Amino acid sequence: MKIALIYFTGTYNTRFLTDKAEAEFVRRGHDVDRVEINCDTPVLDAAKYDLLGFGYPIYGFNSPLPFNRYVKRLRLRAGQKYFIYKNSGETLALNNASSRILLRRMAVMGGELVGEYHFVMPYNIHFPFEKDFVREILSYDQKLLRIMAYNLEHGIIQTLESNVLYDLASAAVSIQKLGGPINSFFYRVDEDKCISCGLCAKSCPEKNIRFEDGKLKFGHSCAMCMRCSFHCPKDAIRIGFLDGWRVNGDYGLARLEAEGPPEQPYITEESQGFYKCYIKYFQKIDEDYERLFGLSQKPAEYPEEWAEGSLIKT
Numbered sequence: 661m662k663i664a665l666i667y668f669t670g671t672y673n674t675r676f677l678t679d680k681a682e683a684e685f686v687r688r689g690h691d692v693d694r695v696e697i698n699c700d701t702p703v704l705d706a707a708k709y710d711l712l713g714f715g716y717p718i719y720g721f722n723s724p725l726p727f728n729r730y731v732k733r734l735r736l737r738a739g740q741k742y743f744i745y746k747n748s749g750e751t752l753a754l755n756n757a758s759s760r761i762l763l764r765r766m767a768v769m770g771g772e773l774v775g776e777y778h779f780v781m782p783y784n785i786h787f788p789f790e791k792d793f794v795r796e797i798l799s800y801d802q803k804l805l806r807i808m809a810y811n812l813e814h815g816i817i818q819t820l821e822s823n824v825l826y827d828l829a830s831a832a833v834s835i836q837k838l839g840g841p842i843n844s845f846f847y848r849v850d851e852d853k854c855i856s857c858g859l860c861a862k863s864c865p866e867k868n869i870r871f872e873d874g875k876l877k878f879g880h881s882c883a884m885c886m887r888c889s890f891h892c893p894k895d896a897i898r899i900g901f902l903d904g905w906r907v908n909g910d911y912g913l914a915r916l917e918a919e920g921p922p923e924q925p926y927i928t929e930e931s932q933g934f935y936k937c938y939i940k941y942f943q944k945i946d947e948d949y950e951r952l953f954g955l956s957q958k959p960a961e962y963p964e965e966w967a968e969g970s971l972i973k974t
């Protein structure tokens with residue numbers, strides 16, 4: 661297949677996942693092109709691909725605004741196949757509603773959904789995840805990527821279930837719409853810490869940061885992606901009313917992934933509170949992976965109810 665992976669990333673978790681997805685597809689003999697969405701990314705000639713993959717980080721149970729804007733400009737062939745690989749820090753069911761804008765747009769253009777997968781990645785806001793937890797998450801992401809690629813190749817359609825209530829709730833908490841333009845009035849740079857390296861201005865996907873008279877200025881087209889504050893080498897950027905949730909510093913995903921999963925499972929049957937939602941999520945990936953690839957790592961036969969083309973709700 662000729663596959664296009666079209667994605668938005670803030671702090672590069674989705675870029676990392678896309679690297680992995682691309683590697684998996686290429687390993688399986690497919691041709692992959694990729695498009696990372698910024699405010700000035702030219703629109704892709706999508707119709708020439710057999711399969712489109714859409715990747716995005718979930719922001720307040722929604723897809724990012726730059727992603728939505730880009731998707732609106734795409735033109736598809738009727739019946740063109742696409743899949744979604746989205747990611748977020750936790751696995752609350754409300755996250756399922758985050759694709760509603762993309763799904764609506766694709767339905768208007770006659771696209772055909774052939775899979776929707778939710779990956780977990782470490783939080784880039786709220787609080788930093790511990791290294792062992794990230795190692796465990798990345799090992800599950802690898803499994804899910806392999807499941808996803810196999811399903812897509814074999815016409816196995818796996819989707820995520822949403823409903824009207826989730827859709828309404830997700831629309832109601834779309835924090836970017838107001839949060840971006842308003843919150844950006846309160847962005848500040850700690851001048852004692854800033855070394856004027858220019859990284860934030862250079863890397864902002866919305867070109868929302870500029871130097872003026874040697875000082876950093878923020879505009880009001882912020883996508884709330886957190887790239888500037890997350891990657892600032894001096895942790896000098898204050899992010900307005902979200903500052904209490906600021907997370908700063910690269911997780912070093914490639915290194916943590918190379919280390920493999922932690923010696924002791926981070927999530928267990930006894931995990932409580934915030935961590936409870938990962939129990940079922942990881943179990944489902946283990947079950948699907950075991951069923952498909954077994955211990956031999958070779959694809960096994962699907963059970964009958966997973967007949968090709970059937971709809972599997974997760």
Ligand SMILES: Cc1cc2nc3c(=O)[nH]c(=O)nc-3n(C[C@H](O)[C@H](O)[C@H](O)COP(=O)(O)O)c2cc1C
Pocket residue numbers: 668669670671672673674675716717718719720721722747748749750751755781782783784785884885886
């Ligand atoms: C403004 C904002 C809102 C977010 N909202 C959610 C959320 O509702 N649920 C969640 O699990 N993670 C949420 N996250 C965390 C990101 O989805 C997660 O860290 C993701 O992996 C970031 O991907 P990226 O590095 O490609 O931007 C949010 C992050 C940001 C910046």
Ligand code: SF4
Pocket residue numbers: 849853854855856857858859860861876891892893894895896897
């Ligand atoms: S990335 Fe941080 S240190 Fe560099 S210019 Fe921006 S605020 Fe200053």
Ligand code: SF4
Pocket residue numbers: 863864865866867868869878881882883884885886887888889
């Ligand atoms: S100002 Fe910062 S948070 Fe806003 S879009 Fe630019 S990099 Fe992202």
